[in-house]
Amino acid sequence: MSIQNEKQIQWYPGHMFKSMREIKEKLKLMDMVMILLDARIPLSSMNPEVLKIIKNKPVLILLNKMDLADPYMLNQFIAHFNDKGYETLAIDSTTRKNVNKIYPAALKLLDDKIQKQTSKGLKIKAIRTMILGIPNVGKSTLINALSNKKATRTGNTPGVTKAQQWIKLSDSFELLDTPGVLWPKFDDMSVAYHLAITGAIKDQILPLDDVCHYALTFMQAHYIKRLAERYGISKDMTFIDMLDHIGKIRGALLKGNEIDYDRVYRIILTDIRGKQLGGLSFDRI
């Protein structure tokens, strides 16, 4: 597999510097922050820069897109974050599963502060929180789910939200939608592949043959039954064998019955990103 030189990968566009600066500026107004992670890759989607800047703010971790994750791994990750002391919920923002548990979790997180206000006879102020997360993880979809209307624009591509936007859910809950941010340097190429597989970075950024090589090899190791059921792929097949096989059974052929590899890559990624291969998780603990 030809891994591209990291320097060539333009996955940290200039506007993210600006978004990060604006997040830092607004942080002091927040009672708490919600970090939205992709339930399929809770470790790879955790922005280390965000963890650095939030310091002692109360944090609610939300594992979004739970419907697309491997349920067994999802439970492991919930336990993992709970062990680290984080209040954690798994949610599906498109069907609103567990979205109604967010406000009670926020109240629990801010219990001490609220008790202090009430004991002093003060009026309880609205909880102000910002939603932070990588591009395309579902921040705006979650805000719409919480507010029960289309308060902010969403779309299945990174970079839909361009600027911060306040959304007042009620007199007691105010949210700030933020543009997705990544970080300038990945420690590990597998993180970059996880972000590409799940759609946090655009498909033009990493070569799709490398992304599919990573994805199919990972699935051979962890989800071989799913590959066998969907495509008839076995554990001992090479990457090229798998591509040729998928190309043939799905009719992704050029003139002269040559395999149309570009179409095969699209088929694989579409199947992985939809639910065609079942719930999948690419991080391991």
Ligand SMILES: Nc1nc2c(ncn2[C@@H]2O[C@H](COP(=O)(O)OP(=O)(O)OP(=O)(O)O)[C@@H](O)[C@H]2O)c(=O)[nH]1
């Ligand atoms: N299956 C599934 N899809 C989701 C979920 N939440 C969001 N999506 C989809 O993910 C895509 C991205 O959603 P957005 O809400 O625009 O993501 P965002 O984090 O605001 O993205 P940026 O503004 O680009 O940073 C959309 O196609 C949503 O429908 C979920 O829980 N499950």
Ligand SMILES: [Mg+2]
């Ligand atoms: Mg958005």
